[in-house]
Amino acid sequence: MTSPTTRRRRSTALGLIAALAATGLTSTGLAGLGGPATAVEPDPSLIASFNFDDAATGLVGAGAKATVQGSLSLVEGQDGTTAVKITRGNWLDVTKDDGTPLLAGLDDITISYDRNPTDSSANAGWALIAQRSNQTNVYQQEHYVGVLDKATSLVVERYDNAGARDSSGNLSAGALTPGWKHVDLVLDGPAARLYVDGDLKATNTTGKALSTILGASGGVLQIGKADWTASDEYFDGLIDNVEVRDQALTETQVAQLNAAQALAKVPDELTIEASSYVLPGAEGVVSWTSQTPAVSIDADGRTATVTRPAPGSPATTGTLIAQVSIDGEPRTKRVAVTITAPLTAEQMARDALDGIVLPGLQDVRSSLALPTTGAHDLPITWTSSAPSVISPTALGEAAPGVVTRPGQDQVVTLTATVGTLTRTFSAVVRAAVAAPETTDYLFAHFTGVEQTPQDEQIYFATSEDGDTWTDTRTNGNPVLRNDEGDRGVRDPYLVRSPEGDTFYLIATDLNIHLRGGWGNAGATDTGSLKLAVWKSTDLVNWGEPELVDVASQIPGAGMAWAPEAIWDPVKKQYLVYWATKSQDTNTLGDWVNVYYATTRDFETFSDPVKWIDRDHSIIDTTVIKIGDWYYRASGDGQITIEKSKNLYATTTSATAPAYVSDDQWSLVGTLSSIFGDPNFSGARLEGPEFFEYNDDDRNAPDQRLWGLLADEYWNGSGYFPFRTTDVAATNAPPWVNAKSSVNFGALKKRHGTILPITRGELDAVKAATAQPGLLVDDTPPTVQVSIDPVARTATIASNDTGSGVASVEYSLDGDTWEYYTGPVVLGDDTGTLGWRVVDRLGNQASGEQAFAGLEALSGPAPAIAGSARVGSSLTAVLGAWSPAPTSVTYQWLRAGRPIAGATGGSYRIVPADAGRRLSVTVTGSRAGYASTRRTSTPTAIVAPGRLTTGTVQVKGRAAPGRTLVAVVRRWGPAPVTVAYQWLRDGKVVRGAKATGYRVKRVDRGHRLSVRVTVTKAGYVAVTKVSRVVRVRRPAAQ
CATH class of the missing domain: 2.60.40.10 (Immunoglobulins)
Structure with missing residues (x-):
C-alpha cells in the first residue's frame, strides 16, 4: 500500500518538473514535458524561490521574501542571467511575505541553490543557516542547521546542543572542484541527504528534527551569514536560484529536478570554433545527439568531433539535440549550432597585428614593450627607422624596444611584420634630459585610522633634509584619489624613471573603511587583484589612476598589496613586486607571499612569479640597489634584511637563508639582531621602506647615507626611522636609531614612500598643493x-x-x-x-x-556660466561670431569626452561628473561658409553635491526582546542610500547594521542610538546620530 506522504511527494515532484517545463523551457524548444503549458499547475511544494534576476522581483517568490541586510549586488551568474554577490558583513534574511518564520513547524524540507564561493578561509562559507534565533551562538549551546560551503568542500552542521556538541547529524562533501555547483539538501525528520551537482555525497539518519532545532518560534533563515562573533562567519561569493520546498524529495525526485534544471540551462544556440568541442550540460545528466553531418558525438555523449568549413569559407549551420531522462522518459531540446571556418594564414596574421597595443607613442621617454608574439602565437618581428633610438631587436639581455633618447625630439617609424603583412607605428621620442640633481624630498602616504574614506587616499609631505617634514594638505584633503575598484588607496610607492622625467605612483587598491573596518573587511581573501597606477612627468600633473591587473593569474589569489618597483638597468625593465594571499601556490606556513612581474610602462605586465615564500606572513618588502648588490628589507615576522646580485632569484625558506652564492638572496640580519633589541621585531614593526639621502644631507660628503623606515603599528605611533652608512652591516653602528631626530609632521604617515627630488620639483609641488583640488x-x-x-x-x-x-x-x-x-x-x-x-x-x-x-565662420570660444557642483546647472554663453551662424549645436564634454545626450545649451551636472572638469563645444554653421567648432575653457573640478540633511529617529520600546527601528526622513535629493550602525553608549554594536535592532538583555542600563551614513553617488556623504534611548534596568526585587 502506498502511504499518503509518498503519494504527495510523487505528485509534488511531477508538479515541479511540469512547472519548470512551462515557465523555463517551453520558449526554448523543450519537447514533451508534462503536456501543454496552459495545463500546468504551479509547484505546490515551493515555499521560497529567489532567482535574483533583478532587484524588483528577484528577491521575492513562492510566498517568501529575502530582505537585504547591508549591501549586496546583482552580477552576472552562471547561466547568463544574474546572481547575488555576497561579501562579509552583508546577508539576506528570509521570511514569508508577511514577515513570519518561513520554516515554522516543518520537519521535511528540501533546500536547493547554485553557488560559487570565493573565500575558503577558516570560518567563511556560510551559504545558508536556519537557527533558533539571531542571537550570537554559544559554543556547545548551538541550535541550527547550517551549510558551510567553500570552494572545495561543503559541510552541513545540524546542532541541537545543550552543554556538549553532538555532531552525529552532520554531513560533508569534500574534494570538490572550485567553481559553480548545484547543491540540494534534503531534511526528512532525523534523516538527511546532501547532493552536489546531482550526486549523492552524504546521508545520515541520526540528526535532530528541524522543528526541534528551531523551537516553537520557527527560528530564522539567513543566506550568507552565521551568528557567531568571528568577523569571517559570512559567505563570500555568488549564490543563485535559491529554492525551499516544504517536502523532503526522494532521491529519484532530486534526480528528476536536477535533470529538468540542467536541460533548462542548455543554451538555445551554440557557436563551435574548434574541431573538438565539449558540449554544455551537467556531466552524466545531459547527453547529445547530432542532426548535422558536420558534427558527430563521441561515446561519452558530450564531446563533439567537428568537420569545419575550409579556412576563410562561410560558417555552416545545423541542429544538435540535448537530452535528459526524467522519470524514465527522454526529454529533449533542439539547439541551433553555427560552425565557423578556421582562419586563413592572412586572417591570423591580421589578428596578430591588430592586437598590438603600444601606449604613449606620442610622448616616448623610456623603453617600449614591443611584443614578439601575437595572437595565435604567431611571431612578430620589428624594424625601426632609427635603430639607435628604438632598438627593433634584443640588445644583450634587454628585449626589443630599448629607447636611447636623442639630442632633440625625433619621430621614429616602427614596423611590425607577421608573415607577409606589416603594420607601422609612429613614435615621438623626446630629447634626452640632464640627470636630476636632487636636494629635497617628497613623501607620498595615506593617513588616519580608517575612520573616513578620505584617510585611505594619497597625501604628500615635503622636506629639505629628509628629517623635518611639512604636510602639504590637512587630513581629508588628499592630492590624489582612487574612485574606482575598492575606492581607496594604500601603501603608495613613487618611482622615477631612469631617464629622470617620468614618475609613476603605484599603490594598493583598498579602502578598509568602506569595507566596514578591519573586522568585516575580508580584504586578504576578497580584495582587489589590481594595483592603482598614476603617471606624471612633473609630479604636479597626474593622469587619472588606472587599475592594472597583476594577480588574477595566481590561482586562489585573494589580494594584491603593498606594491613597489625597481628598475633593472640590464634588462631595461621595472621589477614590480607585491604581496598576495594564495593557498593554492603556497609552500610554507602562512599563505601570504611576495610575487613579482616585469613591465616597461606599468600597463603591460609579465606573468606573476612567486618571489618570497616564508613560514610567516610576508606583506611588505622594499628593495634598493647599491653597486652590484640588491638589498631588500621584508616584514616577515622580523624586519629582515637580505642581499643578492640576482634581483630575480626566488626564495622558499622558513626564514631568510644563509649565504650560498652571490646569485641567491642571503641573510644580512634583522633589525632586532642588528640593534640587539627585541622591540625592533615584527611584533612591533612592519612596512619597511628604504630610501637614500641626497648628497647635501650626508653625514660626510664622501659617505653615502640610507634611511630605513618601519611602521610602529603595535602602538599606532607611525613611522620609526633608522639610518646607516652601510646597509650590509650587521650591527650598530653604522646602523643608528634616528627616532629622536626626525619630525614627520602633523599627519600620521602610514606605509608610504620617500622620493628624492630637485629644488624646482619641490617648489612646483608646494605651489600646486597649495591650491584646492586633486593634482589630476x-x-x-x-x-x-x-x-x-x-x-x-x-x-x-x-x-x-x-x-x-x-x-x-x-x-x-x-x-x-x-x-x-x-x-x-x-x-x-x-x-x-x-x-x-x-x-x-x-x-x-x-x-x-x-x-x-x-x-x-569666426568667433570666440564659448564661456560657461554656473557653479561646477553636482546637482547644479551650467549654461553655454556663445559670444559674438562673424558672420553670425544660422545654426548652432552644442556638445558637453566630461574630461574632454562627449557626454551622451548632453547636446543642449544648458547641462545639469550629474554624479558621474564629480572630480572631473566639464567643457562645451559649439559648432556654428552658415550656408556658404566652413562650419567652425569652438570649445570652452574647462570648468573647475566638479565638486561633490551637498545632500539635504534630514532627520533620524529611533522608534519603538527600549526593552529586551523588543525591536527598535531607525526612521530616516527628508534626505535628498532622492534616491539616497542609507547605511545603519547601532551604538551602545556611543560605541559600535558589532553586526547591528540593519534598520531594526532587537534589544538584548546586555543592553539594560545602557543608552542606544543609531548612526546613519547617507550616501549618493557624486555627493558628499553625511553621517548623523539619533538621539539616544535608554534601556532601563529591571526594578530591584
Whole structure:
C-alpha cells in the first residue's frame, strides 16, 4: 500500500518538473514535458524561490521574501542571467511575505541553490543557516542547521546542543572542484541527504528534527551569514536560484529536478570554433545527439568531433539535440549550432597585428614593450627607422624596444611584420634630459585610522633634509584619489624613471573603511587583484589612476598589496613586486607571499612569479640597489634584511637563508639582531621602506647615507626611522636609531614612500598643493584651427595648461595621419581637415573641419556660466561670431569626452561628473561658409553635491526582546542610500547594521542610538546620530 506522504511527494515532484517545463523551457524548444503549458499547475511544494534576476522581483517568490541586510549586488551568474554577490558583513534574511518564520513547524524540507564561493578561509562559507534565533551562538549551546560551503568542500552542521556538541547529524562533501555547483539538501525528520551537482555525497539518519532545532518560534533563515562573533562567519561569493520546498524529495525526485534544471540551462544556440568541442550540460545528466553531418558525438555523449568549413569559407549551420531522462522518459531540446571556418594564414596574421597595443607613442621617454608574439602565437618581428633610438631587436639581455633618447625630439617609424603583412607605428621620442640633481624630498602616504574614506587616499609631505617634514594638505584633503575598484588607496610607492622625467605612483587598491573596518573587511581573501597606477612627468600633473591587473593569474589569489618597483638597468625593465594571499601556490606556513612581474610602462605586465615564500606572513618588502648588490628589507615576522646580485632569484625558506652564492638572496640580519633589541621585531614593526639621502644631507660628503623606515603599528605611533652608512652591516653602528631626530609632521604617515627630488620639483609641488583640488590633469588640450583663404593653408594652434602638449596630428580627407609641424597646405579639392592633439598624460582633443569655399565662420570660444557642483546647472554663453551662424549645436564634454545626450545649451551636472572638469563645444554653421567648432575653457573640478540633511529617529520600546527601528526622513535629493550602525553608549554594536535592532538583555542600563551614513553617488556623504534611548534596568526585587 502506498502511504499518503509518498503519494504527495510523487505528485509534488511531477508538479515541479511540469512547472519548470512551462515557465523555463517551453520558449526554448523543450519537447514533451508534462503536456501543454496552459495545463500546468504551479509547484505546490515551493515555499521560497529567489532567482535574483533583478532587484524588483528577484528577491521575492513562492510566498517568501529575502530582505537585504547591508549591501549586496546583482552580477552576472552562471547561466547568463544574474546572481547575488555576497561579501562579509552583508546577508539576506528570509521570511514569508508577511514577515513570519518561513520554516515554522516543518520537519521535511528540501533546500536547493547554485553557488560559487570565493573565500575558503577558516570560518567563511556560510551559504545558508536556519537557527533558533539571531542571537550570537554559544559554543556547545548551538541550535541550527547550517551549510558551510567553500570552494572545495561543503559541510552541513545540524546542532541541537545543550552543554556538549553532538555532531552525529552532520554531513560533508569534500574534494570538490572550485567553481559553480548545484547543491540540494534534503531534511526528512532525523534523516538527511546532501547532493552536489546531482550526486549523492552524504546521508545520515541520526540528526535532530528541524522543528526541534528551531523551537516553537520557527527560528530564522539567513543566506550568507552565521551568528557567531568571528568577523569571517559570512559567505563570500555568488549564490543563485535559491529554492525551499516544504517536502523532503526522494532521491529519484532530486534526480528528476536536477535533470529538468540542467536541460533548462542548455543554451538555445551554440557557436563551435574548434574541431573538438565539449558540449554544455551537467556531466552524466545531459547527453547529445547530432542532426548535422558536420558534427558527430563521441561515446561519452558530450564531446563533439567537428568537420569545419575550409579556412576563410562561410560558417555552416545545423541542429544538435540535448537530452535528459526524467522519470524514465527522454526529454529533449533542439539547439541551433553555427560552425565557423578556421582562419586563413592572412586572417591570423591580421589578428596578430591588430592586437598590438603600444601606449604613449606620442610622448616616448623610456623603453617600449614591443611584443614578439601575437595572437595565435604567431611571431612578430620589428624594424625601426632609427635603430639607435628604438632598438627593433634584443640588445644583450634587454628585449626589443630599448629607447636611447636623442639630442632633440625625433619621430621614429616602427614596423611590425607577421608573415607577409606589416603594420607601422609612429613614435615621438623626446630629447634626452640632464640627470636630476636632487636636494629635497617628497613623501607620498595615506593617513588616519580608517575612520573616513578620505584617510585611505594619497597625501604628500615635503622636506629639505629628509628629517623635518611639512604636510602639504590637512587630513581629508588628499592630492590624489582612487574612485574606482575598492575606492581607496594604500601603501603608495613613487618611482622615477631612469631617464629622470617620468614618475609613476603605484599603490594598493583598498579602502578598509568602506569595507566596514578591519573586522568585516575580508580584504586578504576578497580584495582587489589590481594595483592603482598614476603617471606624471612633473609630479604636479597626474593622469587619472588606472587599475592594472597583476594577480588574477595566481590561482586562489585573494589580494594584491603593498606594491613597489625597481628598475633593472640590464634588462631595461621595472621589477614590480607585491604581496598576495594564495593557498593554492603556497609552500610554507602562512599563505601570504611576495610575487613579482616585469613591465616597461606599468600597463603591460609579465606573468606573476612567486618571489618570497616564508613560514610567516610576508606583506611588505622594499628593495634598493647599491653597486652590484640588491638589498631588500621584508616584514616577515622580523624586519629582515637580505642581499643578492640576482634581483630575480626566488626564495622558499622558513626564514631568510644563509649565504650560498652571490646569485641567491642571503641573510644580512634583522633589525632586532642588528640593534640587539627585541622591540625592533615584527611584533612591533612592519612596512619597511628604504630610501637614500641626497648628497647635501650626508653625514660626510664622501659617505653615502640610507634611511630605513618601519611602521610602529603595535602602538599606532607611525613611522620609526633608522639610518646607516652601510646597509650590509650587521650591527650598530653604522646602523643608528634616528627616532629622536626626525619630525614627520602633523599627519600620521602610514606605509608610504620617500622620493628624492630637485629644488624646482619641490617648489612646483608646494605651489600646486597649495591650491584646492586633486593634482589630476584630466583635461584635453585646447585647439584653435584657423584658415588662410589666400594662402590656402590651415594652422592648428594648441595649448595645454596642465601636463603640456605632447603631439599634434592632422589628416586630410580621412587619409594618413601626419605630425603637424607648421601650416597645412590645402588642395583645391580638400573637403575636410581632421586633427587630434594629445597631452603628455594621454588626454586627447580631436575634431574635423569641413570646407565650403575656404572662408570659415569666426568667433570666440564659448564661456560657461554656473557653479561646477553636482546637482547644479551650467549654461553655454556663445559670444559674438562673424558672420553670425544660422545654426548652432552644442556638445558637453566630461574630461574632454562627449557626454551622451548632453547636446543642449544648458547641462545639469550629474554624479558621474564629480572630480572631473566639464567643457562645451559649439559648432556654428552658415550656408556658404566652413562650419567652425569652438570649445570652452574647462570648468573647475566638479565638486561633490551637498545632500539635504534630514532627520533620524529611533522608534519603538527600549526593552529586551523588543525591536527598535531607525526612521530616516527628508534626505535628498532622492534616491539616497542609507547605511545603519547601532551604538551602545556611543560605541559600535558589532553586526547591528540593519534598520531594526532587537534589544538584548546586555543592553539594560545602557543608552542606544543609531548612526546613519547617507550616501549618493557624486555627493558628499553625511553621517548623523539619533538621539539616544535608554534601556532601563529591571526594578530591584
